Every structure is written in C-alpha cells, then in structure tokens.
Amino acid sequence: MTVHTGAPRWWxxxxxxxxxCLVAAACGVMLWSSAAPVVDFVYFMLAGWALVLLGIAxxxxxxxxxxxxxxVRRTLLAPAVVAPAFVLVTAALVVVQAPFxxxxxxxxxxxxxxAADCTYSLEHRRIGVYSVRSTREFDGGCLFFTQGGLIDSVGIAYLPEGVPHLGAPRHDGDIGYDHIGGDxxxxxxRF
Structure with missing residues (x-):
C-alpha cells in the first residue's frame, strides 16, 4: 500500500x-421546521436522517x-470541523426553541x-412566517391553524380571556395549550 503525501482534490x-454545504442545508431545514408552533415532524426527521448519513460519510x-x-492536522482545522459545528449549533438552537x-x-x-378581524376561513395564507391553513374564532379570540404536527392540528391561539387548561389535550376533540406570553x-x- 502506497502512502500519499498530499490529499487529492476530490478528497x-x-x-x-x-x-x-450539505450539512448546512440539512441544518437549515431542521431550523425551518422548528419555527412552526409544533415541529414539522416530516421535514425534521428527513433532515435528521440526512445528517446521520452525512455524518457517517x-x-x-x-x-x-x-x-x-x-x-490528521488538516482535518482538525477548518473547514473539516465546520460540519460538526453546524450540527452542534443547530441542536442547541432547537433545544432552546430559538427558531420558534x-x-x-x-x-x-x-x-x-x-386576530383583530378573526373570522372563520379556510383560505390558505401567510401570516408573518407562518403558513396558515385556516382560522376560526374561539372563546373571544382566534385560532390560527398552521403547518406542523404529524396527525393532530396545531397552531397559534390569541385568547385574551385565557384558556380552559394548559397542557396536552385530555381526549379526542380536545385542545391542549402551551403559553407563549401575554394572550x-x-x-x-387532538383528533
């Protein structure tokens, strides 16, 4: 076996x-999918698997x-450590919910x-960074149904009179709430 003195261009x-670059793209998808009120599971998992395969490669x-x-020296210096750094920063941002x-x-x-003019609507529109599939009046406030979740409907609620309960939905047809701040x-x- 011949030992080469320099790494080839392809390597x-x-x-x-x-x-x-591929790791940065997968991390970008992970951050984007984490910006939804509830993580957009499909995109998050696809990006996660891409990161696993890229990590092995x-x-x-x-x-x-x-x-x-x-x-050895070259791989311990940039840019070879950039990919693991992207993954660590992305993981930290997702854990502290920075994208959301x-x-x-x-x-x-x-x-x-x-929310000021909330009416029932099935019109798909963009509000801020969210892709809102529908809106509906609810208990003096407004529910904005967004993309995300896997089976259940998810979104953001403006409820100035408060919520019936905080926490996970208790049964089918129930809504569970997590306080963001203010109203x-x-x-x-849950369906």
Whole structure:
C-alpha cells in the first residue's frame, strides 16, 4: 500500500466543501421546521436522517484522510470541523426553541392584526412566517391553524380571556395549550 503525501482534490473538495454545504442545508431545514408552533415532524426527521448519513460519510472520509493521506492536522482545522459545528449549533438552537421564538416574534404584529378581524376561513395564507391553513374564532379570540404536527392540528391561539387548561389535550376533540406570553398560546387539537 502506497502512502500519499498530499490529499487529492476530490478528497479536499468533498470534506471541505460538499459535506459542509450539505450539512448546512440539512441544518437549515431542521431550523425551518422548528419555527412552526409544533415541529414539522416530516421535514425534521428527513433532515435528521440526512445528517446521520452525512455524518457517517464525513467520518469515513476523515478516517480515509488520516490513514491514506496523513491529513490528521488538516482535518482538525477548518473547514473539516465546520460540519460538526453546524450540527452542534443547530441542536442547541432547537433545544432552546430559538427558531420558534424568533418566528413568533417576527410574526406577532401580523398575527395581532389578523386576530383583530378573526373570522372563520379556510383560505390558505401567510401570516408573518407562518403558513396558515385556516382560522376560526374561539372563546373571544382566534385560532390560527398552521403547518406542523404529524396527525393532530396545531397552531397559534390569541385568547385574551385565557384558556380552559394548559397542557396536552385530555381526549379526542380536545385542545391542549402551551403559553407563549401575554394572550398568546401554542395549541394542539387532538383528533
């Protein structure tokens, strides 16, 4: 077996450009799917699986580089550590719910305007960063049904008179609420 003194261009391009760019794209999808009131499960899981496969590919390429091309020092420096850094930052942001909080902060003025004139509607529209599938008046407030969730309906509620209960839905047809702040709540309607 011949030991090469320098890593070939394909290896440098793959570990330094292709893998980090694909990881950044998968992390972007994960952050975007986490901006919904309830994580958009399908996109989140697809991005998660993409990150697992990219992680395996990155690890294989690093080991090849270490043993075949003697690139230990090169793989410990940027850009080879960029991909794992993207994943760690994304995980931290998702855990502290930063995408949702930022999305809600940006969307709150538009949601408040829409809540002031809340009527039943099946019109699909964008309010702030949210794709709202329908709206409905509820207990003196407004429910905005958004994308997200897996089976149950989810969204954001403006309820100035409060909610019947906080927590998960208790039975089919019930709505569970999670307080965001002020008169605003996230909700899950169980079917």
């Amino acid at each position: 440098r391009a793959t570990t330094g450009i292709a893998v980090p 990155w690890l294989v390429l690093v080991v090849i580089g270490w043993f075949r091309y003697r690139t 909080r930022l999305g809600f902060l940006v969307s709150k003025p538009a949601l408040a305007d829409a 605003w709540y996230r909700f899950v309607e």
